Amino acid sequence: MIEIEQFPCLSDNFGVLVHDEKNGRTVSIDAPEAAAIETALSRRGWHLTDILVTHKHFDHIDGLAPLKDAYGCAIAGPKAEAEAIGMLDEELVEGDVYKAGSLAFSVIETPGHTLGQINFHCPQANALFAGDTLFSLGCGRLFEGSAADMFASLEKLKALPPQTHLYCGHEYTKANADFALSVDPGNDALKLRADQVLVLRAEGMPTLPVTLEREFAANPFLRTSDPAIRAGLGMEDADDVAVFAELRARKDRF
Template sequence: MANLQIELFPCREDNFGVLIHDPQTGVTASIDAPEEAPIVEALNRTGWELNHILITHHHYDHVEANSVLKAKYRADITGPASEADKIPGIDRTVRDGDSFHFGSFSVEVIETPGHTLGHVCYYIPDAAVLFAADTLFALGCGRVFEGTPQQMHHALQKLAALPGETEVYFGHEYTEANARFAVTIDPENAALVQRASEIQKMRAAGIATCPTTIEAERATNPFLRAADPAVRANLGMEDADDVAVFAEIRKRKDNF
């Protein structure tokens, strides 16, 4: 795979900050802008100069630092067209199926409505990496705030169809709680039980659980497994459609 450099660091209470850098052209982007100080510290640490901010959705904890970073670095801001009026400082809008250049890389835009109606993910095929923000988490998915369970299920299936080796960077360190919930939905899944144990050890040691992979999520994330017979049997929903099963899992997680 092409050499995309990625810097991951904590922001706010449980957000992840992510910088991406193309060493061939020297350009750098921040995936969302959750908090100024950690992003500036990461830029100083790496010696990278911020050129772009790629916004996934309008929630405050993903756009708070937009204006200050734009002023400080003269960075341009890209974000979803349908949320443009809610994204401070936005310069360029993107929609599902769009692609644009980031240095020597092509970035593909995947609309994933559900958490918000305009949420987008950024996929870089040549680096086998997806920036999923609050749509897909390790062993979880975002709360369905603005969309419908049907929209969220469809969005997640789009991401699950990406190549298995795709690394997934997500927006929050929710993985330990997600793991505790996941085993209540899919208790006979040996891969999940083992992964949940590994995650508990990682978090106890202060190790971030990001990134994950599409392959790992397909095997262990209950929100991608609504069609699985074992999940359906555990929920007593053998004859329900996939969206109904997904909606039940999401409802249980909301109340977990």
């Protein structure tokens, strides 16, 4: 049996553990905060065996050294950011499959937020671990890559099975919903999701995971070909990358 434990870290990061009961392997996606991860591990009675790093930002790697000290776990992450991250036992590129017991994590390179960012798709867990590439109703800021880079990265994620559960690096969904409604106000799937997000946050509950299918229907950054969004932007005849760039620029100013 495979279990996923998601919990808050730092101010708005998610910690995520993937546990395979049969093999006793426990994989942490990123290492935002050692103490929160150790608390989650001891709550579940799990021993950390592996850490998979999505990208080099401090709020994803700050816990690497103390967790390595405490558990002697293996650490794998993007080859392109190996120097910035340090501590990688294994360097990963597009198409690699990281095996942790019976769990297999396919590596998808998703430049945009950072140039070396990678995501992990784990079919056995029916999960995509998207780091700061794709958020619910939003996407990562373009700190290093171009709009064309990020658009191409999101296209790769759109090819995954729609029933895949999206896990990501941050609880940003409420702010993303506010922006999404400003550019796609007539979208019923978006309105439904925004209402659900309000209820979840009022109850102190996380808004992730969510299926990719729901994101395809409601996340404007995955809907650049949508006629209503294009009409609202006055970009009926623009190419998808231009529409994406305009959405990303508007979100940055929102």
